[in-house]
Amino acid sequence: MAPYTQGFWLFCGLGACVFAALATNWRRVVFLTAGFIAATAWVRLGRMPDPAWMEGLAVCIVILIFMRPKFVWVAIVFGGILASLLGSLLQFEGVGVFPAMLSPAALLVVSVGFGMCRPKFAPAAIRDDALILIAVLGLLLAVAPGLAEGWRSAVTLNVGERGASSQAVPVWVLVMGGASLGLGGAYSVWRRS
Numbered sequence: 308m309a310p311y312t313q314g315f316w317l318f319c320g321l322g323a324c325v326f327a328a329l330a331t332n333w334r335r336v337v338f339l340t341a342g343f344i345a346a347t348a349w350v351r352l353g354r355m356p357d358p359a360w361m362e363g364l365a366v367c368i369v370i371l372i373f374m375r376p377k378f379v380w381v382a383i384v385f386g387g388i389l390a391s392l393l394g395s396l397l398q399f400e401g402v403g404v405f406p407a408m409l410s411p412a413a414l415l416v417v418s419v420g421f422g423m424c425r426p427k428f429a430p431a432a433i434r435d436d437a438l439i440l441i442a443v444l445g446l447l448l449a450v451a452p453g454l455a456e457g458w459r460s461a462v463t464l465n466v467g468e469r470g471a472s473s474q475a476v477p478v479w480v481l482v483m484g485g486a487s488l489g490l491g492g493a494y495s496v497w498r499r500s
Contacts, residue, residue, distance in 0.1 A: 312396070314448045315358040319393035321444065322365055323411060325437040326386025327418035328429040329379055336419055338380045342387025343415065347408065350395045359452065361392065362445035369442040373435075382438075390415050436498070 330339045368382050390411035397407035421428040429437075 312358075314451070315362075316393065316396055318358075318362060318365070318441075318444055318448055319389045319396065320411075320414065322441050323386050323390035323393060323414055324418045325434070325441050326382045326389065327415045328422040328434060328437070329386070330383050330419045331422055335380065335383050336423075338383045339387045339415060339419065342384035343391050343412065344387075346388040346391035347394070350391060355395060356392070359449045361389070362449035365389075365445040366442045366449070369438045369445075372438060387415070432498075439494075 327339055330336050365385065368385050371378050372382050391408075393411040393414075394408040397410060398404060402410075
């Protein structure tokens, strides 16, 4: 199994839990169920969506929720879709149809159950942090295959050069890593103040 497939598994499971926790009333549970059933029917027809598109769509949905909170139902429907995709991934790995679809459905039931019965399970601050985590994870997983392919191409083109510069870590990697750490730390400090 490719690392990107494992990342998509993680993304689907985490995204389903986070988006399902937004279903705090029965009307929203109907949206979640509708997303799960529609995606299950759609994937049954042999249509598996591209993981990069699903991850990019999750980033857009998180941005939409923060900009327009009244569209939270879109995220809830998407949570059902992610749970269904998780079940389809389990089936692809050889798990039977019933257990493969029962596992993500149980994941949704637990997340919704705790979210509705225990208000302290997912307070607004935790939900916001979880949504940001989903957006960052989705963005990283969406661009990772392209970056890895570009990196392999660059290494292939530089095989003839045996200089120290071909073996060194590029500057943009260090800058991107430093910026990510700095922004994460700044966000953490801002969140706690």
